[in-house]
Amino acid sequence: MASRGGAAREVVQTLLVALVLALVIRGFVIESFLVDGISMEPTLHDGERLLVDKLTYRWHPPQRFDIVVFRYPLDPARDFVKRVIGLPGETVEIRQGQVYVDGRPLEEPYLKQAGEDFYPPTTVPPGHVFVLGDNRPHSDDSRSGWTVPMRDIIGKAWLVYWPPAEAGLVPHP
Template sequence: MAERWRPWLGLLKDVLYGVLLWLLIITFVGQVREVPTGSMEPTILVGDRFWTDKLFLRFGTISRGDIVVFDPPFPTSYPYIKRVIGLPGETVEVRDGKVFINGEPLDEPYIAEAPRYTYGPVEIPADQYFVLGDNRNLSNDSHEWGLLSRDRIIARAVYRIWPLSRIGPIQ
């Protein structure tokens, strides 16, 4: 009788190992995310799916230009995705359709259009970041709700996997 169940027990063991491996990967390495809004257009479009990297939080640093996935500082039903613009210790200001870091205009070829708002100047404290959507005027981001704490960052967007016509690294 026990011999009859041996193949099924082996299959069950393989399935359990697979589920455990999957849980470890999405918890510590990365996972696939989908973009529900147009706040990152033209870089990331509504419905794009991309792979995120969680390891960089443990072994790397957050840099200007990184596109990060995070829990916003208010209740929502999904994480946000925005571009890191200002780093700890810098002064950020938005005026005259440009973003200024420490008084110098930032070159931003990736934005949909110039911002039509003003912000700052604000000095960014330690472990805080200033994040903006690439679709500056249609993005709920740091210019509306303030700085983002490092501990709210979940992952960095690294590689678009869908749609196939746009597959490749996200920059």
Template sequence: MSARQEAKEWIKCIVVSIVIAFIIRTFLFNSTKVLGSSMYPTLHENDRLFTNRIVYTLGEPKRGDIVILKAPDDKNKDYIKRIIGVAGDKVEIKDGKVYVNGEEIKEDYTEKGAYTYSDESMWEVPKGSVFVLGDNRQMGASKDSRALGLIPVDLIKGKASYRYFPIDRFGSLYK
């Protein structure tokens, strides 16, 4: 093979690689950097996550999913929250505890003894919406459904699946 043909092959390989990387990043997976402490203790400031962008085109959001969503109050921001209620659920916050359909949910992802503050106490989740909370339940630590209301599913950009940085906490976000 001549040097010219070899150079063409290299250029073709590089262009194909760039196109594949663009398709993967745009349509399948993305990387997200955590800013703030609204998902503490699960996520910390500057954690980096892989986000699955296609999962909700294939299925519905589920309770417990950690999602990246377009902020309903600022289209230039994204929020990271946990889905607590899905279509048809009745979410209630009473005496600092969270109930879904009348049953207290086990929240082993919050700090021990965490108290969930709320002015409003009950939400019924309609089709096409979810109820989200940050894992950090300290007063004012998370801007979530308690302040923003129910979140339209079409604002969800993807499901956070794995933490890849820092290396010492690498792994799945789900137990």
């Protein structure tokens, strides 16, 4: 039979190991994120909680249409979630709501309404991505003149886990 002191020591050691594992997982593998606002509707909704995969982009860069969580370039204390549209070196343009990448129209079946936006042809700088919200009329995104440095991407939105009725994998066309 173990002494009371030995049992208490085992509990403390177990809690410390669990804490270290939780910190490692949160720091390098998966992180929770709260969707704040309507900029990604109808794909993601205000108040949903996501799990963000922080490992994927260690092996390959973001791909077009990935939904990413990143530090907002104009205020790095805030995190945003948007869809990758333009990759480094590509030219993005919007005419009458239609997005063009390198002169080719982009098919965007996830949009509820495209709007009548205009954005002049702009080349995405090296090491950056051009991002847009799915709810274009209500999204602060790269149309405001900023792009996202790859180093500021936290990870790829992977799973909605709250509310339970909306739980499931984040759709990526």
